[in-house]
Amino acid sequence: MSEKRKYMTVPRESATFDRSTMSEIRRAADTGIYDIRGAGAKRKLPHFDDLLFLGASVSRYPLEGYREKCNTSVTLGDRFAKKPIELDIPITIAGMSFGALSAYAKEALGRGASAVGTSTTTGDGGMTEEERGQSTKLVYQYLPSRYGMNPDDLRKADAIEVVLGQGAKPGGGGMLLGQKITDRVAKMRTLPKGVDQRSACRHPDWTGPDDLEVKLRELREITDWQVPIYIKVGATRTYYDVKLAVKAGADVIVVDGMQGGTAATQDVFIEHVGIPTMAAIPQAVQALQEMGMHRKVQLIVSGGIRNGADVAKCMALGADAVAIGTAAMIALGDNDPKWEEEYQKLGSTAGSYDDWHEGRDPAGISTQDPELMKRFDPVEGGRRLANYLRVLTLEAQTLARACGKNDLRNLEPEDLVALTVESAAMARVPLAGTSWVPGQHNF
């Protein structure tokens, strides 16, 4: 008979081998293939929550909320294009492919964006009629895969976004697994139905930055220099990439940080490649300023933007506008607790569901299944997205007015402080309560 002990250590989980890590080891051992999933980095990263605004007081004076105007409009692409894009709010919808999302979801994005005077963006998979029809301002992506690429759609676009990379997977291409390659998707991409499609990570007809310059001119020639050309990069060596993109002739640069969502890629890619959005912005702004191009070539930032504070912080760090992907999907109804029972059946839970590549999204958004798609109403989805975009705008304006700014773009790094040493170093603003900017001043 064993003696009953009085003191016992409670079972302790390893911080290194935590439950999620161990379950992944078991899954890998079971299947022999890496984990593919959607969404962005899930680990904790230095982010905009680590920054705070210094509201006005004696040394600065604030603007009156609701009374004094705070401009939110922005013009994108007036460097070379005859018809730059005029946005009423500086929050755009990022490129998400038809294929990854249903045609109704794409339509809803167009409806929501148009209702508040902003733009939406196609994706890897071409332009759909639903989307063009409902989007007053549509940015057409020019991707390595060139699925569905054609000069007619190119001329229908209000801007062209040449995609060199995404924050979720800089250096990687796209994936769309067989379940989502329905007849319509297969036709638009010229692929056999049901294949596990890998889209290229590199453009097929140019390699270095000098080639890119010629490529941009080709696109301008084809569209008679009418519309702006953006270049989108995943955040890695942002300082150099931005310089090269400006040199290549971009009107607008889109920098997508590592928190940025994706429809599908390897988990190892999402979590281990790229730099946080907050760290990328000052690099991009420095590059633009050194070239005398800040505000002349506009900067759009994306990757983990959730609320008006994130928008205002991006702008204070020097962005001209932001783009949202994941948040827009959530606004439409993705990961809504009302589908909890079904998320459970898929081995997930509302809020954590990221198997968008499997095409079984209970919310009917990241799917091509006709039955699931029917659950999603594009008119209602559009209304919800427009509401959400309005809230982001009001929140950003609230913060700008508190800092005494009558235009969101008048926010500046001087309005910010950081809560942690890391975020102070990355955002290049002082640690709160000090005048210390790590990495900039001697300590």
Added chain:
Amino acid sequence: MTTNNLAENTAVETVAGVGTVDLAKSSVRSLNQALHDQHDQMAITQWEVLNPKGQHNLAVGLDAKLKVDIRGHAGYYCAGMNKEAEVTVHGNTGQGVAENMMSGVVRIKGSASSAAGATAHGGLLVIEGDAGSRCGISMKGADIVVRGNVGHMSCFMAQAGTLVVCGDAGEALGDSLYEVHIYVKGSVKSLGADCIEKEMRPEHIEELTELFERAGMDDQDPRDFKRYGSARQLYNFKVDNAGAY
């Protein structure tokens, strides 16, 4: 000699109904604008481009049944995204000739650099000399006929259409291809992942015969060619293929 004021483009001179743009005197921009203007007007359907001297982006984005002769060498992306037009280059071309072509015919009298016909969705590209690496990369339905050789990685990830090589093919032909048809008369240095030799059946002889006719190459015998295509082993992720991804 009259100046064509229809296009309000002073770069254009019309000689006996043929629009002529001399790139020694005018810009690539004015050339392309003049050609694009024909989409609505169709005032001049025959075009001569003089002194191209390897300039990039010549005759890109055409969208009308024009006949354009480029008298000399062209740089990158010549006839890019072509629709309907018939563009002939009396010289060599740089990278990405006829990239993303939709329809029409592009003919290169000399040789073409890398990525000829990249991602092209339709139309016919004829290269009378050799083509560099990645010929027909990621193509989506066009037909490409090369009288000479093609370089390495030709038809990489090619999805649909036909590549015919009357000479030899370089390394990794058809790597990770989908449903494109590849025919080679000469040697193939090596085949890429998932690309295999396939049986030549009567319908393939027919396909080639018709293609040679369209390409104006009546000295080729389809029976001399071998056919290559996808083994379709990499279409869906399988653990056993991990080494090939």
